[in-house]
Amino acid sequence: MSLVADLAPPAVAPEPQPSSPSARSRWQRLYWLLPALVTAAVVAVQIGRPQLWRDEFATVTAVGRSLGEMRRLAQNIDAVLTPYYLFMHFWSAVFGNSTVALRMPSLLAVAGTAALLAVLGERLFSVRAGVFAGLFWAILPAVSRYGQEARPYALAALAATAATLMLVEAVRKGRWWRWTGYALCVLALGALHLVAVVLVAGHGIAVLSVAIRRRNVKLLVPAGIAVAAAGAALLPLALRGNSQWSVQLGVTPRPPSWETLIRISGDVTGAASTGGILLGMLLIGAGASRRGRLMAAVLAAPLVAFTTVTFFTPLWHPRYLFFLVPLACLLAGAGLALVSARSALVVVLLAGVVALSDHQAVRASHEGRGAPLIDYRAAVAVLEQHAQPGDAIVYKRNGWHFTDIATEYYLGTDAPRDALLKVSRTAAGSFWTTERTNIKLSLAADPRVWTMVPDDAPNKKSELPAKTLGAIQADFTKIGEWRVGSITLRLYDRK
Known part of the structure; x- marks a missing residue:
């Protein structure tokens, strides 16, 4: 079985192409633009209305310091967020530190994630799957929540999606520079949200599956080198963060209960109703093809790995799993692609409508769900x-x-x-x-x-x-x- 067959749609006979691309064909190549624009439009609505909350005020005080002062801060607390703070330090130096300016990188990140989701869906399933994956991403309340927040979770979701896409491209075409790109994406993922590197557990399953089908263990070499290089670069950050977790988190490890795991789709997506629809479409997309089942394993492995980590470190919180939501939307897009475009659009719109109250809650306060506003x-x-x-x-x-x-x-x-x-x-x-x-x-x-x-x-x-x-x-x-x-x-x- 070929490598492409596992991580790419089956080959089809090329259609005759005109000597000069028509306007329509040029627009067809921009299929990724629709979900990106829809996501940006949804998240931009009232982006400045929710007032900065306590975590964002941590960003405010961190990025307003000199580089030397930021280094001193990292020696005591939030070392794992230093790369994000450095980025925001230079961003705010150019664009200021107003509420909208501080949140704009997150908005751009969720829009970029929608675009990459469309491309990833096209590579693995079809253009329709990719577009609907991006559109479903756009209507999730959690996307608005973290897309309107001056914290790194939206950027980590972008890095996770980019890393998955780069892995697919590296496996498909096997060029060294694509593996280098994959390593850089994993490095960016860990630098933005260290625990999100558990995503490589899912990536490892995908590469191992392909290697077994091809009966060629040499495929594991470039993937292993890429992950090892990224891991080595992240090691100092991980060691510093490990020494600070008791100060930063200040609680004993509390792994999730079965009830928490049952509610996970709603907690991570920001709405129980939308999370339920996403889970249903995800299961359909996973069961429809071998590639769907493989991507389901890619999604499940980091969730299992993260849950295991929480037995030793107090990390359990739905926002820490936000980086996996794009992959869930990818499988949902594969499920939506099984029906007509009109029917799929109805499902997405219905999910968006039932989540309106949750979108309103996001735009009223960034405090925890049901918690009173710290005004x-x-x-x-x-x-x-x-x-x-x-x-x-x-x-x-x-x-x-x-x-x-x-x-x-x-x-x-x-x-x-x-x-x-x-x-x-x-x-x-x-x-x-x-x-x-x-x-x-x-x-x-x-x-x-x-x-x-x-x-x-x-x-x-x-x-x-x-x-x-x-x-x-x-x-x-x-x-x-x-x-x-x-x-x-x-x-x-x-x-």
Whole structure:
């Protein structure tokens, strides 16, 4: 059995071509453009409406640092995200750090993923399969969610799709530079989202299957070299990340339960209804051909590998599996290609309609599903309306809500003085500042002081440490209190 037969559609007799391509044939070669444009259009809708959430504020503070300061940060936390932060550092230097500017790389990435999905579908199944794979990708709420976020998950999905396409091309044509391209895609995948390199487990199954059918183990050599080269380049990043996971994640490993695995299609795609439709079409596409079954194995292997890893490291979260969604859409596209184009379009549109409420939720808040909004904008609006020059502020910042970063992002130099700041987060190489312990002395010259306290848990009102609150109440009288979007602000005037 030939190599092409396993990873490419069966050969067909070439049709006669005109001496000069017609306008229609030129447009036919741009079949990948339709899903790319549809994805970009869907994700661009209200891209600036959901306010930046805590993870995006981590991106804000990381990319605003100098290269030396970013290196210091990587020594303490988020080393595995350093490549993404470096990219965004240079991006924001050119395009700024507005909400839309910070999210634009993710939008471009999901549009690019749709285009590559169409090409990959054409290589493995048919043009129709590729186009509908890209269109199904476009209507998923999770695509809008991560396509509107200043984090690396959308870019990792692009790298995963590119790596799979480059593997197919390398196996089909066997040129060394295609294997080099594959290695670079795997390297980019790991640099953007380290745990996503489990995708090579699926790729390994595909190459091994082809090698067995051809009875030629030499095929494993270039694939092994490519993966080894990428792995060697990623090893320093992996070692640094492994030393930081307890600080960064701060919880014990909790592998998924059977109930979690049953809900996985809805959790990863952003909607139970759309996830169910995707799963149904995926199973049809997987069962329709040998290539479909092979691609199903390519999809399942990294899922099994990732789940196994979660027994040792607390990594389980649906967003960490987003890089596999394009391959699920690829198989769904193969399933949709079995019916007429009109029927397939109806299925895609129906899936999009039933997911509208989930799309609306994505555009309202990037907090967890069902979690209350941490309304940084509303809190800052209170400060804008009521703060006066010379005011100080005390934050509760021992968690991951980053109210201090949000206030500085929105107000800049107009933000009240950070009264307890001892060592800035930048100088400390951290996301948190080092605070002064003498509260009374820190506030000695301030006529008014604000406090900003986010909830520690959903609908669980929090408070400043008793020592800090007691020191403020000893010298100040509360003259105002505001409760906005899970954040409590208080204003105190000196007695």
